[in-house]
Amino acid sequence: MGRSLVQPPPAARHTALWLVDVPLHGALSQHIGNLSFLTMLNLTRTGIAGHIPAELGRLHWLRFLDLLGNSLSYTIPSTIGNLTRLEFLRLMNNNLSGQIPPQLLQSMRNLQWFSLAGNELSGNIPLYLFNNTPFLKHINLGNNSLSRPIPPAVLSNLTCLTELELSFNNLTGEINKELGLMQELSYLHLGDNFLTGLIPPSLGNLSKLSYLLLSQNSLSGSVPAIFESIRTLIMLYLQFNNLSGNLNFLSSLSNSMRFQNLGLDYNSFTGRIPDTVGNLSAELLEFSLSYNKLTGGLPSSLSNLSNLERIHLANNQLTGEIPESITRVQNLILLIVSNNDMSGTIPAQIGMLSNLQWLHIYGNRFHGCIPESIGNLTMLEHLSLYENQFNSTIPARLFHLDKIILLDLSINSFSGQLPSDVGGMKQVDAIDLSFIFLLGSIPKSFGKLSMLTKLNLSQNSFEDSIPMSFEELRSLEWLDLSSNNLSGTIPMFLANLTFLKTLNISFNNLQGKVPEGGVFSNISLQSLIGNTGLCGIPRLGFSPCMEKQPHSNTAHFLRFLLPSIIVAFGCTVIFIYQTIRKKLKNKGEIKDSSIDPSNVMYHGHLSYHELILATGNFCDNNLLGTGSFGKVYKGQLSTGFTVAVKVLDMQQEQAIRSFDAECSTLCMARHRNLIKILNVCSNMEFRALVLQYMPSGSLEMLLHFDSIEHLGFLKRLDSIEHLGFLQRLDIMLDVSMAMEYLHHEHHKVVLHCDLKPSNVLFDEDMTAHVADFGIAKLLLGDDNSMITASMLGTLGYMAPEYGSYGKASRKSDVFSYGIMLLEVFTGKRPTDPMFVADLSIRRWVHQAFPTQLASLLDDPLLQGVSSSASNLNDFLTATFELGLICSSDSPDHRMSMRDVTMALKKIKKHYTESILSATTTSATQ
Secondary structure, three states: OOEOOOOOOOOOOOOEEEOOOOOEOOEOOHHHHHOOOOOEEEOOOOOOEEOOOHHHHHOOOOOEEEOOOOEEEEOOOHHHHHOOOOOEEEOOOOEEEEOOOOOOOOOOOOOOEEEOOOOEEEEOOOOOOOOOOOOOOEEEOOOOEEEOOOOHHHHOOOOOOOEEEOOOOEOOOEOOHHHHHOOOOOEEEOOOOOOEEOOOHHHHHOOOOOEEEOOOOEEEEOOOOOOOOOOOOOEEEOOOOEEEEOOHHHHHHOOOOOOOEEEOOOOEEEEOOOHHHHHOOOOOOEEEOOOOEEOOOOOHHHHHOOOOOEEEOOOOOOOOOOOHHHHHOOOOOEEEOOOOOOEEOOOOOHHHOOOOOEEEOOOOEEEEOOOHHHHHOOOOOEEEOOOOEEOOOOOHHHHHOOOOOEEEOOOOOOOOEOOOOOOOOOOOOEEEOOOOOOEOEOOHHHHHOOOOOEEEOOOOOOEOOOOHHHHHOOOOOEEEOOOOOOEEEOOHHHHHOOOOOEEEOOOOEEEEEOOOOHHHHOOOHHHOOOOOEEEOOHHHOOOOOOOOOOOOHHHHHHHHHHHHHHHHHHHHHHHHHHHHHHHHHHOOOOOHHHOOHHHHOOOOOOOHHHHHHHHOOOOHHHEEEEOOOEEEEEEEOOOOOEEEEEEEOOOOHHHHHHHHHHHHHHHHOOOOOEOOEEEEEEOOOOEEEEEEOOOOOEHHHHHOOOOHHHHHHHOOOHHHHHOOHHHHHHHHHHHHHHHHHHHHHOOOEEEOOOOOHHHEEEOOOOOEEEOOOOOOEEEOOOOOOOEEOOOOOOOOOOOHHHHHHOEEOHHHHHHHHHHHHHHHHHOOOOOOOOOOOOOOHHHHHHHHOOOOHHHHOOHHHHHHOOOOOOOHHHHHHHHHHHHHHHOOOOHHHOOOHHHHHHHHHHHHHHHHHHHHHHHHHHHHO
């Protein structure tokens, strides 16, 4: 229970009052001014609100004042300026408004730390604010609404300053050359303002600078070559400005031996990438220059950057080849040179890049063959070579990369036939092989690609019939076989593919009856035109089909005899199958959990009677959980397969809309980290979804086993006993990959709109699956598109713009993900009772970032941390920073799910390397 901060006994002589995270309430009493001997006052995250009392100015012995993370409002009292002995002043993350008092720091000659970040302060930075603070080392005024240029006089005396943070304000004008006087400065962040003009050469005097962040402004002109004397630079971010000129300044960065991140995207740089980039730090991880106007070729010296992970040079005017030497960059994860004017061949030794996950070289003039060594890229997930001039056969090894999700080879000049076995891409979601002049038959092995949702084989010269194996493509949503030489009839099973929504088989030599139902119910003439032998579907103008009459006694005899033979044979096969299965199951050689969920898909809907039998008449013993729109039961189908049956509450008007939303989403989206819909049962009075059963519970259960029932459940899961840093990282990586797929890798953008731990479920292998798409939405348009959502998500996880205006976008899901990431590593729900007034889980973490993060960690996480990970704090900082960025109030400041996935993979890679390195060192000692 909270308590007020009241006047202490008159005789008390307190020298320190330290109440961090102690729940108080109400305003800070004016009697605080009576503690005349106080030297330290720390009321961090105590929930106090109202004014900062002017009486604080009477505490003349005070050296430390910290009111971080409360709900203080109104203006900053000028009487704080009377605290002449103050060394530390932090008022950040409150609701303070108005202007900074001009005389606030005039008498604070000993002040070293000054932070007013995360408030609502406005106006300009007072002209003489820092005139008398010669020992000041840290200034943070970020995340306010400060405006106007930074006065040069403000900066002239700050010769001891090490950190200056002024980002996310409304600062205008130019960057002052006086910044170059701060010889001790190591961190300078002026990003996300409205600064104009040139980057001053005087910044080159900052010989101790490690971080220079000037992105998201309107800076112009060329970048001066000012970095020769800066040997400590780690990060240079200049993205989203109007910078121009050449890249010769990069050579001045070669003295910075710790340099890791270079971001120059979305500017107007011209000229070549200089060969001197090979002299940059061997620790460089990111080389990002996309969306500029660069010309020339890629320098072979890039191979000197042995630790490089990301090369992003898309949308420039680059020419020439990909140098063979690039294959020596063994840590490369992402190579993107799409939409340039490059030519030549893919390096023959491309297979040496064993960590490569993304290879995008589309929209160029590459030719020749795809090297056989591409089969060595076992980590490859996205391969996009479309709109080039490749002109050989496609190597068979390409189709055995089992982590491929996207394969696009379209609009090229490949020749010959496809390999007979294309079934090795077990996780592939989309394949586009259109416009590449392929011959022969369509391989039957396409039927092995159970996760395939999009297949485009149009504009080739395929012959023979549509393979009967396509009947196994039960996830297929989009199929284009148009403009080939296919013959025979249209297979009837295409009408039974539950998720198939788009089909184009026009301009072939198909004949016979057009099937009815399924995708053919709404098919257009444009999808069938050009097949002169088709009949049926009068609404499209085809001739009626003529019934064939038997022409002999033999035909008449077979008409009656064959059905009997087929039935007898079928019964025999079923009997033999059941006998063998029973014997194998008795020996423990068959387990229900090993059955592929796609094998229990029915061509028609399940009946209500079948679900009654499966769930024991929906008895409470089979109840798995209760949600907003109904209940979920465990059931066992007649096949022996275990499923989850989600029964909608038909008394709720929104339940039907929820049913439709989940059906349309899960029928369309298929990914290894998404829950699978297996079937539906729907009539006027009853609706249910038959879903993949998740035997290992939810992330909510894992994090908050706060009931006896949950605790008993968790004791059955050995993997939960050590839910440490790496395990939590893997879970959030699974979730991010699912959301990346929904947001970026599918032909329609899916918004989940209710991402939270209870909607993340685990299979028997503890692989995470995102579930519950009851309020999901489809989004059309660019990355900034939004849509009105009639049903809101869950309190605590909703983005501000979603909760206030009902406007959902990709970035709304990103916000929910960010909150969940913070919850996973702190063990605190965003609705925890400790988060009162304006204190949220994000603000709580932000207040501790980056030096006090260990104090926030969930206790089981610490127990599961490997003793070999000696620099855990570095990984915690990176992880929590990701959560804070994703949960930013402004959608523009949040990352995309694609970048989130990449960041998490990077953190995981370095963490596992750290453990391995430490273990190896320990073993040799």
